[in-house]
Amino acid sequence: MVNSTLILVWLIPLFPLIGFLLNGIFGKRLGDKAVGIIGSGAMLFSFIVSGYLLLNYLALNQVGAEFHSTLFSWISVADLQLSVSFQVDSLSLMMAVMVTGVAFLIHVYSIGYMHGDDGFARFFSYMNLFSFMMLVLVLSDNYILMFLGWEGVGLCSYLLIGFWYEDDKNASAGNKAFIVNRIGDFGFLLGALLLFITFGSFQYSEIFSQLDRFSVGDGTITAITLLLFVGAMGKSAQLPLYVWLPDAMAGPTPVSALIHAATMVTAGVYMVARSSFLYVLAPTSMTVIAVVGVATALFAALIALTQNDIKKVLAYSTISQLGYMFLALGVGAFSAGMFHLLTHAFFKGLMFLAAGSVMHALANEQDMRFMGGLRKKIPKTFVTFLIGALAISGIPGLSGFFSKDELLWQAYSSPAGGFWFWLVGAVTAGLTAFYIFRLIFLTFYGEARWKPETHAHESPNKMTLPLIILAFLSVVGGYIGVPALLGGDNRIHHYLEANLAKLPVDAAAHQSHSLEFILMGISVLIAIAAIYLAYVFYVKRKELPDLTAAKLKRAYNLSFNKFYVDELYDFLFVKRLITISKWLWNKFDVRVLDGMANGAGKLITVTGWYVRTVQSGLVSGYALSLFIGSLLMIGYYFFR
Amino acid sequence: MTPPLEYYLLFAAALFAIGVAGVLLRRNVIIVFMSIELMLNAVNVTFIAFSRQMNNIDGQIFVFFVMTLAAAEVAVGLAIIVAMFRNKESINIEDMNLLKW
Amino acid sequence: MTESLFFIFAAMAIVSALMVILNRNPIYSAVSLVITLFSLAGIFLLLEAYFLAVVQIIVYAGAIMVLFLFVIMLLNPGKEAKFLSPKNPRIFIITLLSMAFIGMIITLVSGSVNYIGEAASSTGDLGTTRNIGLTLFTKYLLPFEIASLLLLVALVGAVLMTKRHLR
Known part of the structure; x- marks a missing residue:
C-alpha cells in the first residue's frame, strides 16, 4: 500500500537545498534580512512537511511500515544499481522531524546571533547545505546515499568550524575535525563495501532481508559492524576519535548547537540504530560499542569537570552523552538510544544556544572564570539554561530523566548489559550533574567577574524565543517515553521498535519492578547529591575547589589537560606523519615525481628542438616537400 | 600530320619540371612567380592537348578559367610582393620566413 | 608540316x-x-x-x-x-627530382597500358571563338560569372594591399 502523501518525502531535503542555492549564489545581493528569512524559511517549510508526513505516518497505524520513494537512478554499473531514493519509516521520520525542527529554531537564533557578521549569507548557505546533507543522511534508503550525506555533513562541519577562517586557530580546528572524521569515514566506507560484497546491495531493506542465512556471531557481519562502528566513532566523537569535537567549538555557537550537539554528531548513533539488524547478529561488536560508549561517557565527563571554557564543558558533555547513547545501542536498547538522542538534541541544543546567549551578553567571553552573577542580568537565558541543566542531570519530570533512566535501566537489565555498565553510567550521571551545575553556578551565581566596562544585556527576541521553545521541549520531550513503571506506555519505544532489531531474548521483562524503582531512585539521588555538591563547591564555600585541586593535584592536572590525549596523538601520529611526509616530499616527490614530470617536459623540449628545424619558414623548403610528396603520390598511384 | 598526344604530354611535363625547378631554385620572388606561371601554362598545354584528343571543347573552357585565375593571382601576388618590398626592402624569398617557430 | x-x-x-x-x-x-x-x-x-x-x-x-x-x-x-653555385647541393637534388618527374611521365606515356586511346577525328573548328562562346555562355554560364566576381575581388584586394596606410 502506498500512501500518496508519504511520496512527498523529497520535499523535505528540497527546501534546504533551494535555500542553500539562493543564499549561496545571491546571498551578497539579497541583504541580511532576506538571507535570514530564506534560510530559516526553508527549514520551516521542511519542518512542516516532515511533521505532516509524521502525522500521516502515525495515522496509518501500521507499525513498522516502510515506504520507498525513488527519485532517479544514480549509479548503474553492472551489478551495482544505485538510485537516489528515500526511505520513510519510524526511524527516519523521527530524525527528519528532529533535525528540521531543531535546525529551524537554530536558524532563527542565528539571525540574531550572526547579526552584522560579514559572512552572514555564507553562514546561512552553509547551514542550509548542512541541513540538506543531514536530511539526505537520515532519509536515505541505502548506505551509499547515506555516505553522501555523511560526507556532506562532514564537509559542512569543516566549513562552519573554520567559518572565521581569518584566525589560524579556527582553520586548523576545522582541519583537525575533517582529518579525524576521515579516519572514521574510511572505516564506514570499508564497511559499506564489505556489505556490498556480502549482500550484493547497498539498500537497507535488501540487506536486511538476506540476514536469515547468517547465524549470530558470523565473522563477516562482525567485521562489517565493527567497520561501520569505526565510522560512527569518528562522526559521533567516541574514544579514541573524539579529539576533534572540543576543537570544533571554534565555530560560531549556533553551529556548535546544531552540528556538534544536536544533529551531526548523532549521525553515528543513527547509523548504528539503522543497522541494528546487523548488529544483533554480532554480539562482539555490540560489546565493543557498549564498552567504548561507557568509557567515553566517563572519560569525557571527567574532563568536563575542570574545563573553564563554557563551550568546552558543553562539548565534553556532548561527547559524554553520545557515549551514553552508544552504551544503549551496545546493550541492544536501540530505541532507548534513539530516545536519548532525541531528548539530548533538545536540551543540549538549548544549552549551547544559551551559552551563545551568555557569550553574546559578555562580548564573546568564553571563559567561565570571567563570568558570574549573570542571573539577574539575563534572566531568560538563565531560566532556560537551568531547565537544560536540570534535564541533562536527570531530575525527574524533565525529558533527560526519562531517557536517561530508560537507558540506564536497559544497561542494567538487558542480556547484553550488566551491573558494571549501570554503575559507570550512574557515576557518569553524577559527574554530569556536577559539572553542568558547576557551569551554572560559575556563570550565573556569585559575584560578577567580567570586565566592568562590559555591558551585559539580554539577547534579542530572535535568540531567546528559540531558547524558550527548546526549553519547553526539554521539559515535555520526555513524556513520549514514560516507562510502564511510572504508569506510562513508553510510546516512543513502541513507535520505533518495529524498525529496529531486538535482541533474541527480552530479559528486561524478567527483572522485578522494584529493582527498576530502586535503580531509578539511586540515579536520581546521585544527581541531586552532585548538584548539591556543586552548590557547596562553587557557591557556598568557594575555597573548596582550589583546595581539592591542590590535594588531588595529579588527578586535577590529568583532567584539566584532557588526559594529555592531544599530546599523545601529537607524539604518536602527527609527529611521525610529519616526518614521513617530509621525507616523501624531499626524496620521493622532489626526485622521483618531479623528476618524472620534468623529464617528460624535457624530452618534449628536446624533441621539439630538433623537429622544429623542419619549420624553417622558407617557402622553397615547403614547396620542395610538397613536390616530393606529390611525386611519391603520383608514383604510388601509377606504378604500384 | 599531327604529332601524337604523347609528344604534347612530354613537352608539358618538361615545361612543368622547369617551372618546379625555378620555384625551388630561385630566390627572387618575381622569378619564382614567373616559374609558377610556367607551371600553369604547362598544365594548360595538357588540357588543350586532351581537348583535341577527345574533340571536346570543355578542356579549352577550363584553360580559359585557368587564365582568368592566373590573371587574378598575378594581380594579387604582385601586390603582395610590392607590399612586402615596402616592409622588408627585399624580394628575396629567404627573407620571407615569418611563418616559422 | x-x-x-x-x-x-x-x-x-x-x-x-x-x-x-x-x-x-x-x-x-x-x-x-x-x-x-x-x-x-x-x-x-x-x-x-x-x-x-x-x-x-x-x-x-x-x-x-x-x-x-x-x-x-x-x-x-x-x-x-650567386644563385647557381655548383657547391650548392640543392641544385643537384632539384635537378634530380625534376628528371625523376619527367622520367615518370615518359614511363607513363610509353607504357604498355594505353591510357589515351585513339585520337578523335578532327572537325577543324574545335576552338573557334564561336564554339568557345557558345559553350561558355550556356553550359558554363555560372562559373563564368563567378570568375568575373573573382577578378573583381582580386582587383579590390590588390588595390587594398598596395595602399600605403590602411585605415
Missing part, C-alpha cells in the same frame, strides 16, 4: 623557359617568359585552340607580362647574387 612546327615551337618554349629560370637578371627572365608564352600560343594553334591562342597572346604575353615588367622596374631588385 604540323609535326615540324610543333618541334620548333616546343624547342623554343623549352629553351626560353630554361632561360627564365637560369637568367640572373629578372628583366631577361621576363622577356624569355614572353617568348615561351608566344611559343605556347603557336602550339595552341596546332591543337585547334584558336581562341585561346589569341587570348594567350593578349592576356598572358600582353597584360600579365606587362604587369610583371612593371613591378620589376618598380622594385628594381637588381641581379640575384
Whole structure:
C-alpha cells in the first residue's frame, strides 16, 4: 500500500537545498534580512512537511511500515544499481522531524546571533547545505546515499568550524575535525563495501532481508559492524576519535548547537540504530560499542569537570552523552538510544544556544572564570539554561530523566548489559550533574567577574524565543517515553521498535519492578547529591575547589589537560606523519615525481628542438616537400 | 600530320619540371612567380592537348578559367610582393620566413 | 608540316623557359617568359585552340607580362647574387627530382597500358571563338560569372594591399 502523501518525502531535503542555492549564489545581493528569512524559511517549510508526513505516518497505524520513494537512478554499473531514493519509516521520520525542527529554531537564533557578521549569507548557505546533507543522511534508503550525506555533513562541519577562517586557530580546528572524521569515514566506507560484497546491495531493506542465512556471531557481519562502528566513532566523537569535537567549538555557537550537539554528531548513533539488524547478529561488536560508549561517557565527563571554557564543558558533555547513547545501542536498547538522542538534541541544543546567549551578553567571553552573577542580568537565558541543566542531570519530570533512566535501566537489565555498565553510567550521571551545575553556578551565581566596562544585556527576541521553545521541549520531550513503571506506555519505544532489531531474548521483562524503582531512585539521588555538591563547591564555600585541586593535584592536572590525549596523538601520529611526509616530499616527490614530470617536459623540449628545424619558414623548403610528396603520390598511384 | 598526344604530354611535363625547378631554385620572388606561371601554362598545354584528343571543347573552357585565375593571382601576388618590398626592402624569398617557430 | 612546327615551337618554349629560370637578371627572365608564352600560343594553334591562342597572346604575353615588367622596374631588385653555385647541393637534388618527374611521365606515356586511346577525328573548328562562346555562355554560364566576381575581388584586394596606410 502506498500512501500518496508519504511520496512527498523529497520535499523535505528540497527546501534546504533551494535555500542553500539562493543564499549561496545571491546571498551578497539579497541583504541580511532576506538571507535570514530564506534560510530559516526553508527549514520551516521542511519542518512542516516532515511533521505532516509524521502525522500521516502515525495515522496509518501500521507499525513498522516502510515506504520507498525513488527519485532517479544514480549509479548503474553492472551489478551495482544505485538510485537516489528515500526511505520513510519510524526511524527516519523521527530524525527528519528532529533535525528540521531543531535546525529551524537554530536558524532563527542565528539571525540574531550572526547579526552584522560579514559572512552572514555564507553562514546561512552553509547551514542550509548542512541541513540538506543531514536530511539526505537520515532519509536515505541505502548506505551509499547515506555516505553522501555523511560526507556532506562532514564537509559542512569543516566549513562552519573554520567559518572565521581569518584566525589560524579556527582553520586548523576545522582541519583537525575533517582529518579525524576521515579516519572514521574510511572505516564506514570499508564497511559499506564489505556489505556490498556480502549482500550484493547497498539498500537497507535488501540487506536486511538476506540476514536469515547468517547465524549470530558470523565473522563477516562482525567485521562489517565493527567497520561501520569505526565510522560512527569518528562522526559521533567516541574514544579514541573524539579529539576533534572540543576543537570544533571554534565555530560560531549556533553551529556548535546544531552540528556538534544536536544533529551531526548523532549521525553515528543513527547509523548504528539503522543497522541494528546487523548488529544483533554480532554480539562482539555490540560489546565493543557498549564498552567504548561507557568509557567515553566517563572519560569525557571527567574532563568536563575542570574545563573553564563554557563551550568546552558543553562539548565534553556532548561527547559524554553520545557515549551514553552508544552504551544503549551496545546493550541492544536501540530505541532507548534513539530516545536519548532525541531528548539530548533538545536540551543540549538549548544549552549551547544559551551559552551563545551568555557569550553574546559578555562580548564573546568564553571563559567561565570571567563570568558570574549573570542571573539577574539575563534572566531568560538563565531560566532556560537551568531547565537544560536540570534535564541533562536527570531530575525527574524533565525529558533527560526519562531517557536517561530508560537507558540506564536497559544497561542494567538487558542480556547484553550488566551491573558494571549501570554503575559507570550512574557515576557518569553524577559527574554530569556536577559539572553542568558547576557551569551554572560559575556563570550565573556569585559575584560578577567580567570586565566592568562590559555591558551585559539580554539577547534579542530572535535568540531567546528559540531558547524558550527548546526549553519547553526539554521539559515535555520526555513524556513520549514514560516507562510502564511510572504508569506510562513508553510510546516512543513502541513507535520505533518495529524498525529496529531486538535482541533474541527480552530479559528486561524478567527483572522485578522494584529493582527498576530502586535503580531509578539511586540515579536520581546521585544527581541531586552532585548538584548539591556543586552548590557547596562553587557557591557556598568557594575555597573548596582550589583546595581539592591542590590535594588531588595529579588527578586535577590529568583532567584539566584532557588526559594529555592531544599530546599523545601529537607524539604518536602527527609527529611521525610529519616526518614521513617530509621525507616523501624531499626524496620521493622532489626526485622521483618531479623528476618524472620534468623529464617528460624535457624530452618534449628536446624533441621539439630538433623537429622544429623542419619549420624553417622558407617557402622553397615547403614547396620542395610538397613536390616530393606529390611525386611519391603520383608514383604510388601509377606504378604500384 | 599531327604529332601524337604523347609528344604534347612530354613537352608539358618538361615545361612543368622547369617551372618546379625555378620555384625551388630561385630566390627572387618575381622569378619564382614567373616559374609558377610556367607551371600553369604547362598544365594548360595538357588540357588543350586532351581537348583535341577527345574533340571536346570543355578542356579549352577550363584553360580559359585557368587564365582568368592566373590573371587574378598575378594581380594579387604582385601586390603582395610590392607590399612586402615596402616592409622588408627585399624580394628575396629567404627573407620571407615569418611563418616559422 | 604540323609535326615540324610543333618541334620548333616546343624547342623554343623549352629553351626560353630554361632561360627564365637560369637568367640572373629578372628583366631577361621576363622577356624569355614572353617568348615561351608566344611559343605556347603557336602550339595552341596546332591543337585547334584558336581562341585561346589569341587570348594567350593578349592576356598572358600582353597584360600579365606587362604587369610583371612593371613591378620589376618598380622594385628594381637588381641581379640575384650567386644563385647557381655548383657547391650548392640543392641544385643537384632539384635537378634530380625534376628528371625523376619527367622520367615518370615518359614511363607513363610509353607504357604498355594505353591510357589515351585513339585520337578523335578532327572537325577543324574545335576552338573557334564561336564554339568557345557558345559553350561558355550556356553550359558554363555560372562559373563564368563567378570568375568575373573573382577578378573583381582580386582587383579590390590588390588595390587594398598596395595602399600605403590602411585605415
